[in-house]
Amino acid sequence: MSIATSPLPPTEAKEAAPFRPKAVTDFASAGLNPALIESLVLKYLLGVGVASGRKVAHELGLPFGPFPEFLRGLKAQQIVTYTDAAAANDYHFSLTDAGRARARGYLEECAYVGTAPVPFADYVASVEAQSIATENPKEADLRRAFSDLLISEDMFRMLGPAINSGKGLFLYGYPGNGKTSIAERITRCFGTTVWIPRTILVEGQILKLFDPANHEPIENVRSSLLREDDQDDRWVEIKRPTIVAGGELTMEALEIYYDRDNKICEAPLQMKSNCGTFLIDDFGRQRMAPIELLNRWIVPLEKRYDFLRLPNGKQIRVPFDQLILFSTNLEPKDLVDEAFLRRIPYKINASDPTEAMFRRMIEIFAPKLGFREIDQASVDHLIEHHYRRINRPFRCCQPRDLLLQVKNYCIYNDLPLEMKPEYFDFAAENYFTVL
Template sequence: MSQTTAQPDSQISNSAPPPVPPTTLEQTGLPPDSLSQLVIKTLYTGESSGTMLGDRLQVPYSIFERLIEAARSEKLVEVRGATGAGTAGYRYALTDLGRERARALLDVNSYVGPAPVPLAQYVSFMTALAAMRGHVDRERVHNGFLHLVVNPGILDQLGPAINSGKSVFLYGPPGNGKTVIAEGIGQTLGGDMYLPYAIDVEGQIITVYDPVNHQSLEAAEERLLIAAPTHDRRWVRVKRPVVTVGGELTLDMLDLTFNPISKFYEAPLQLKSNGGVFVVDDFGRQRIRPRDLLNRWIVPLESRVDYLTLHTGKKFEVPFNLLIIFATNLNPETLADEAFLRRIPYKIYAKNPTVDEYSRIFELNCRRRKLQFDPVVIEYLVRRYYEPRNIEMRCCHPRDIVEQVVDMSRYQGREPTLARDL
């Protein structure tokens, strides 16, 4: 039932349409046994009213009420009282037989939490979301980077790259803000979207929502299921994901992670990034060879579909609707062959700042650290250090200089100022 309706191509929306809430067990797409088992496992943690049980499963009580009644008839669940009107107010608890059943179920799969979304519903929703994808214009891109000083020429290259929805090589000398620019793309896209707490693939559970990489936009009171839900609560509304990974990236992190103790999976990074941005920072410095990593991406970049494999050997496909940004200090031609580079149509060079850009970056950092900015300082640095020593300006230099001035001033017990003796 988790569906959305495609809209005409337009500017990228700040708010994604919500997945339609199910009103029947059939519309959840889950087999009755799967939801019944999740109810039993959830009650193993303690008694709960029907309403609160629905809140924990993120499914309205009315949908699984008959499953509770079936469990009662099997002597697995009993009523211990009531906290409100109707069966939704009953306090349910496991019987001894129910606790024995729960332990057996937890031994097979210990997942307890929001009911999962079937793979078919996830694929359908994300495919429809991709079809609705709009575009950004020049004004939106430039406004999205107002908090930074970025060369307009670079921004005008980023715009078409964002609209392509494919992948970007952002390269250039170290310290010129490639990582900040990459993450700024996510802020430029902005808005929110929905992603499932978990996905069900033939009875195997894959957790997707990750509070480390996803920022929930749902307040606690919005999650309560007392009122009629406005969207399928198995999906959580989050800020458009921007997942960044650096030198710690390995090929294993791009595959499903199976926990042999809990016996369910965690989604790989690219699945957590779906609908958003995936930044591979400092590309070429990972513990794996760049060629191996690039080979992993060839098919997804071309077909917009990724293939994942369960530990049972079952292989399945998921949408690959994300913008991948490879940020590197190295020349792309030294990292990949022509066949792969052809699949990354946008290669953007983050060049050194001009003196004017350097000055504006310096002024911006002074404001952030509450220092009085004086343009004379820039003239002094150019004349005293950059020109005679043939030092290339970098975007990171102003920040580094300002922070060192503040650190030294505090050490000396002085008010931070841009004094030459510091």
């Protein structure tokens, strides 16, 4: 007799424990075959010369448990040899002549040496478990994330629902009004950290995912010197990623990169940004036409998955799980058609600050730049002579930029760091020469 069970209500499901990779005990539970392990071990020993069994396990990010027997098997085949005894019933190993020849053969097939890969299916499951679509930041989360920026209440009211949608948004408006700064802080609204594999094994190919240039790892304190704990070291805990691509973005960056010399694949930018945000800065100024990017992503934005082609010609379906942000100084309707705008339902204008906000930004930046006092008469002079009289609009970047000019003027002339009308006149003359 079977017993029917009802699914957990949404409130209980959301309270599930956060994702953490399960520890593996052997090569089978890691989803790896002995041939792949052998290639990684021999290539590593070829590079370092001599290493203990525990050191080999550490470099591959795997538990030490199955290695003694595995290395004994390689020794029986005269592929490796003992060079010395090591602590805790371990040995130091080096390659024999036959082992070096085999290692060089493995290097010709693929030059990757390092942490063992994670099966692709495990990676897909991890993205689903940590999906940004399941996060629902509230107003308190937004205010915490934007605590170091001055954001209008109208902007907060628009940003909240847009971020919760998980479907992406356009940030548009005049240059200097903080579009990029806003976009870079949106990731902070979605929890804190996620786990990603360092490398992925997909259809026999090793795909590098962890990127130190775009991923910020979290330092973890290990619970045991001998690695007998609950952590799979093939994974790394990182802050939710924020990938920024500007005018340098090309179509090639959105496809799997294959290093033909080393036979190694690297994940595209949108895959590296999964469970985070992907900011397309200065949209419309890339070396490819906007319509090319839109056609490439029109299906992923709708379905939340993408198709990528491997070097062997096979296509794989990968998660497309990030908040896509388009930051532009141009009107969205001038860049894209109606079909694409429908898939990016939120368009938020980063408008010019009011005079009150402009003054408040001077108060915020001044002490950070070393000004002990704020001379209101000098600020009044700046606004009256360089904004009101000529009907110049305020921009969010200008208080910081003008104060920096005043600071540099004082330093160069060996003057006390303070605000004076003539100092602001000098700064404005330089700053607004061609604006």
